[in-house]
Amino acid sequence: MPTVAVVGGSLGGLTAALVLADIGCDVTVHERSPSTLEARGAGICVLNETVRWFAEKTGTSPDELCSSTGFIRFLDPRGGLVHERAHSYRFSSWNTIYRALLSEFPPERYLLDHEVTGFTDHGDGVELRLRSGERRRVDLLVSADGINSAARQTLLPDVAPRYSGYVAWRGTLPEAELTARTFEALSDAITYQVLPDSHVLVYPIPGPEGSLEPGKRLMNFVWYRNVAAGTDFEDLMTDREGRFRQVSLPPGASRPGFVDRLRADATERLAPVIAEVVTGVAEPFVQAVFDIEVPRMVLGRVCLIGDAAFAVRPHAAAGTAKAAADGWELARQLVAHDGAMEPALAEWERRQLGLGRELLERNREIGDASQRHGTFTPGDPALIFGLRGPGC
Template identity: 60%
Template structure:
């Protein structure tokens, strides 16, 4: 049996699941609510092997073609000197770079834009899926990969809501070519941290706007975590037009006075090489940091994957890896069950619940150390990125 599969959400997790289930022989369609091809979500991302697994193993794309690599982790002091350096290799990419690689491998006739899933009903051996335009379709398996603001999760688990961490991430990217030579030399080959009181900032190289991975043609990505009390969050996430945004202020939407205040703090607090990145960025933007804990991921013939299930803070760099792993394990369990969807999901759910719960715990622990308790220390082995544990 090869089930008919509908996937709600066409981002990295949804696309990975779609490709894996297609390879299994399933009849797969992806339904993305955006009306245009997705762009530039989150700028830079650290990529664990799980994130790159499909492009590398199934598409034969060299990891070096779609990601940068660094050989060092460096912690710097306020004056720019190196506090501690660890030899450790990481890979980084850009959301767009991975997305394009996956999208190019999927049949465009089965990737439907402007196709928001607004309802679904399970009836025996199928799921009836309803769309915003009034249309309907039936499938054997509905995979909900509709992200942190998941409408599917709200329908299936109405008591589950995102939990605000107490801090936001200021983000920016700058072309390496725009930076001074001293800054480039200090940053181009490393993941660089600066630890501040109740805060930390990290920078690393990512592919350029068109996927360039050659040193000098890449971007330098900055993420600076800063505490914003929950009562102030609504005001903080109000854009230059007065619109309240639920999660982030995209590039170009942050009010000028907020950007100016951030830059004043940059000059006062950040090491020179990191400050150069922050001050050179044309359009810094903001993402509030939330997480979500779910008690279930499987519901008969429907499941939640990626951020639609467990949304985790970014400190283990494993969000995209977890979404990809949800898809890999789902395909494996569906094959092992001979296409029996309820049996496959029952088997799949236990493993993915355990993975999500552990990852959520580890990220919360790192966030608390950094932003509130003051236990974030240079060289702490808990900070090593990993899906199944530090370095794993």
């Protein structure tokens, strides 16, 4: 099996490293951060692929890492019930899943402060250049370095993120700070409200230390709000220090006027129980919503996985699952082809390009239905989360 360097130690990179090492590859992860990662406590819906490693390879049950809900609910602006269906989801936080994956990987193979500044593909292997000046040769480079992937920019310079026309305001609030009425209304469901050219959702995720006990968790909100490209977008994404941040504004970075407007709009337009969550978050943050689509995922001995290849809108809750699926499928093809790189990578690329394109288009349709066309309908089966289709 090949020697592999995984560039990027986030969820997708870690999953790829684990599954490739499991089939006998010599794997190291190169993470440019000098310390282990943190991600603002953001909530994620946990599809099966995201926690497949725990389900198949460890004694840790995915249920130990996730909160769960039993219903999907839609509310009107007064808090009245518009639609309800019984449907179970698992939710977690990025930090919870990251810490659990990291604990499974040998620490001496997870190299912090190891930024890869360049590489040369020699046909039969790739030479990495590190910021430290070190050079290292591997059989395969797996680029898991996210939406701003340096490998993608080098190999596919014409591919760039395309702004969707809207952003996601996000934040978490301890359930202990909710009124009893709001906790009762939200604790067992993912709860939506549809607004003109917008929608908002809230759901419970594990607490900061991973607590799954109701009342000790966090309530997570995501509110999709249209922001025109150009001056309006640049104004919003300029932080308190005057720096423009194209992709995200971390907690505390948004200028007060924008936070004040978010809270005022929440009070005026949202169902009272949802508004209580949004207005209660001390430091909401912003993530711009982009699409990225690549024509290739394999270029010589370099492959692109996760957001480095396809950055998809969040509406199918499948971004982390797609990144994990890329790693699992790469391992499967290497085994199927007895470690022969060229046929394994060719078949892997064919399969994952198809999956990425379908997921990208499905998320575009859902996002545009909400933010542009006004056809985002409570109870529409197409809105059920899933990697390969609604509920799949």
